[in-house]
Amino acid sequence: MKALVYTGTRQMTYRDEPQPARVEDEVLIRVDAVGICGSDMHAYHGHDPRRVPPLILGHELAGEILEGPGKGRRVTVNPLITCGHCEYCVQGRNNLCANRTMIGMTRAGAFAELVTTAFASVIELPEGMSARAAALTEPAATALHAINTGMRSLVRPIPECRALVVGGGAIGLLAALLLQDYGCRRVRVAETNPLRRESAARAGSFEAFDPVAQPPAADAFELVIDAVGLKATRAMSLGAVKPGGVIVHVGLGDWASEIDMRKLTLAEITLAGVYTYSTADLRAAAAALHEGAFGDLAWVEERPLSEGSRAFQDLDEGRTPAAKILLRPR
Amino acid sequence: MKALVYTGTRQMTYRDEPQPARVEDEVLIRVDAVGICGSDMHAYHGHDPRRVPPLILGHELAGEILEGPGKGRRVTVNPLITCGHCEYCVQGRNNLCANRTMIGMTRAGAFAELVTTAFASVIELPEGMSARAAALTEPAATALHAINTGMRSLVRPIPECRALVVGGGAIGLLAALLLQDYGCRRVRVAETNPLRRESAARAGSFEAFDPVAQPPAADAFELVIDAVGLKATRAMSLGAVKPGGVIVHVGLGDWASEIDMRKLTLAEITLAGVYTYSTADLRAAAAALHEGAFGDLAWVEERPLSEGSRAFQDLDEGRTPAAKILLRPR
Numbered sequence: 167m168k169a170l171v172y173t174g175t176r177q178m179t180y181r182d183e184p185q186p187a188r189v190e191d192e193v194l195i196r197v198d199a200v201g202i203c204g205s206d207m208h209a210y211h212g213h214d215p216r217r218v219p220p221l222i223l224g225h226e227l228a229g230e231i232l233e234g235p236g237k238g239r240r241v242t243v244n245p246l247i248t249c250g251h252c253e254y255c256v257q258g259r260n261n262l263c264a265n266r267t268m269i270g271m272t273r274a275g276a277f278a279e280l281v282t283t284a285f286a287s288v289i290e291l292p293e294g295m296s297a298r299a300a301a302l303t304e305p306a307a308t309a310l311h312a313i314n315t316g317m318r319s320l321v322r323p324i325p326e327c328r329a330l331v332v333g334g335g336a337i338g339l340l341a342a343l344l345l346q347d348y349g350c351r352r353v354r355v356a357e358t359n360p361l362r363r364e365s366a367a368r369a370g371s372f373e374a375f376d377p378v379a380q381p382p383a384a385d386a387f388e389l390v391i392d393a394v395g396l397k398a399t400r401a402m403s404l405g406a407v408k409p410g411g412v413i414v415h416v417g418l419g420d421w422a423s424e425i426d427m428r429k430l431t432l433a434e435i436t437l438a439g440v441y442t443y444s445t446a447d448l449r450a451a452a453a454a455l456h457e458g459a460f461g462d463l464a465w466v467e468e469r470p471l472s473e474g475s476r477a478f479q480d481l482d483e484g485r486t487p488a489a490k491i492l493l494r495p496r
Numbered sequence: 497m498k499a500l501v502y503t504g505t506r507q508m509t510y511r512d513e514p515q516p517a518r519v520e521d522e523v524l525i526r527v528d529a530v531g532i533c534g535s536d537m538h539a540y541h542g543h544d545p546r547r548v549p550p551l552i553l554g555h556e557l558a559g560e561i562l563e564g565p566g567k568g569r570r571v572t573v574n575p576l577i578t579c580g581h582c583e584y585c586v587q588g589r590n591n592l593c594a595n596r597t598m599i600g601m602t603r604a605g606a607f608a609e610l611v612t613t614a615f616a617s618v619i620e621l622p623e624g625m626s627a628r629a630a631a632l633t634e635p636a637a638t639a640l641h642a643i644n645t646g647m648r649s650l651v652r653p654i655p656e657c658r659a660l661v662v663g664g665g666a667i668g669l670l671a672a673l674l675l676q677d678y679g680c681r682r683v684r685v686a687e688t689n690p691l692r693r694e695s696a697a698r699a700g701s702f703e704a705f706d707p708v709a710q711p712p713a714a715d716a717f718e719l720v721i722d723a724v725g726l727k728a729t730r731a732m733s734l735g736a737v738k739p740g741g742v743i744v745h746v747g748l749g750d751w752a753s754e755i756d757m758r759k760l761t762l763a764e765i766t767l768a769g770v771y772t773y774s775t776a777d778l779r780a781a782a783a784a785l786h787e788g789a790f791g792d793l794a795w796v797e798e799r800p801l802s803e804g805s806r807a808f809q810d811l812d813e814g815r816t817p818a819a820k821i822l823l824r825p826r
Contacts (some may be wrong), residue, residue, distance in 0.1 A: 254739070321589065409584070415761055419756070423754070424755075427769070435770045437766070437768075
């Protein structure tokens with residue numbers, strides 16, 4: 167089969183690879199569309215010690231089961247393969263499963279014509295759902311999980327809140343779109359890349375602004391979603407959050423930061439780290455995407471898998487307005 | 497009247513002071529007992545720019561209304577005087593009132609025979625409640641507010657959780673006692689002062705340990721209450737909290753810290769800053785103290801107000817096992 171292989175730092179090679187071998191309780195999936203994630207970019211830059219080349223990356227996929235249980239079904243997957251038995255799995259928090267593995271990390275991913283994974287990781291798609299929408303399930307579930315976590319710590323309902331989304335990449339943009347769908351009428355998106363800023367402003371009825379030229383108001387937002395996770399965005403988030411408010415930290419750039427614990431304490435701020443999504447979040451995200459909660463997705467760009475190397479370069483150099491590029495093997 | 501006046505860094509002077517003048521909507525209270533708070537110690541060290549000498553400190557009081565509405569009632573008070581009209585006050589979060597003032601900070605406190613405050617700040621005591629228990633209402637409400645905030649972010653109920661309380665001062669000890677009362681069967685208290693450690697171990701059926709000699713287990717506690725708030729205790733808290741768990745940050749020593757945002761994010765930790773208590777928390781704490789939720793309070797030490805200066809010195813030099821010293825003007 168053809169695959170786009172991460173062969174070394176800033177090297178993506180489109181080449182023939184052996185077809186993956188399916189074992190019991192697994193499915194073989196024909197990939198229809200697969201998104202490039204920020205974590206794939208992180209690996210591409212050589213910054214992820216967990217993703218060792220040569221490796222087929224890619225974990226945001228839509229496709230059809232060719233072999234195994236559920237043969238013939240159109241599906242997306244939970245990229246995490248979880249044990250189903252640990253305390254987190256039985257609590258419905260399988261994103262924290264201590265025994266988890268992940269496609270595109272500990273085993274081959276979906277930048278390929280074919281991929282295998284556990285049948286238990288399969289998420290069935292609503293009838294008639296487009297491959298474009300289906301391939302967005304994973305980042306949409308990340309945004310949904312972040313917002314739902316934040317809402318649990320808010321005192322007033324989301325339509326009454328002001329929300330700041332830091333970062334107009336896929337997670338930030340999907341979070342802003344879902345906040346709008348949840349009835350939040352005052353959403354602002356901070357994005358430094360002008361191409362992405364324009365793309366975000368077209369995607370929703372919220373305002374996208376450049377936080378360097380125009381820093382967000384201090385103590386002004388009940389909910390802040392930091393979808394970047396750098397020292398600068400954390401400081402911005404803590405400055406912008408309103409007393410009694412919530413910061414959800416979903417991006418992960420810098421590993422450590424000086425945090426203003428004085429404001430966090432005296433202004434009673436909740437700083438919630440979130441990681442990926444549960445299976446319930448993925449199912450909810452697929453339904454929400456299919457029902458239009460995230461809009462028309464016109465901001466998504468599609469390219470052939472064979473041109474994947476160029477897509478990585480364009481993303482790296484900020485040359486595309488698309489918050490998400492999907493690669494299509496066929 | 498007699499009062500213990502903060503006259504300069506590490507100077508507490510017992511002397512005659514003019515009786516405070518009560519204005520409309522205020523009460524004049526005869527003080528029966530008043531606790532020394534960590535924030536009073538902080539001022540004593542000259543570290544609180546908001547508390548400027550000469551000033552009568554003290555805000556954890558029990559007494560009787562001598563003049564004004566409710567004359568003759570035995571009461572404690574909310575040290576915060578809040579506006580009652582801002583968005584936080586009407587949400588029941590009057591600890592965040594933007595217009596708040598505070599006795600023992602922006603106006604004279606209760607290390608005195610008499611004190612005045614707003615009638616709206618008065619908390620009526622249950623019939624027959626001791627002055628000792630009543631004077632603990634404020635720190636008990638701080639502990640109650642911290643635990644209740646933490647519980648809102650826990651996925652499983654508190655009896656199923658392991659809890660680490662960092663610091664065996666009044667807030668830490670009261671938090672450990674209340675966690676036990678809430679049914680938490682696995683509470684550990686980290687305290688470096690051996691006198692306080694022994695006192696804490698006697699007060700409840702939890703284990704008190706020295707975290708320097710024996711660091712707490714990593715990734716082990718669903719709930720961590722940091723009642724100290726130093727760089728070292730924050731690092732300890734983040735190391736000890738279990739994936740998916742909650743840290744409640746209630747102490748405030750160092751103003752900023754390097755925080756391991758990688759663990760916070762990948763292990764989905766919630767870090768909740770908390771500040772004081774609402775009026776509802778104070779009422780609940782008074783009832784809980786009276787009903788024995790915090791035990792027999794035998795660990796509390798009482799001294800005459802006239803010997804208050806020595807009490808500050810003893811606390812400063814770690815020479816007393818008492819997590820709380822109450823001063824009694826009469």
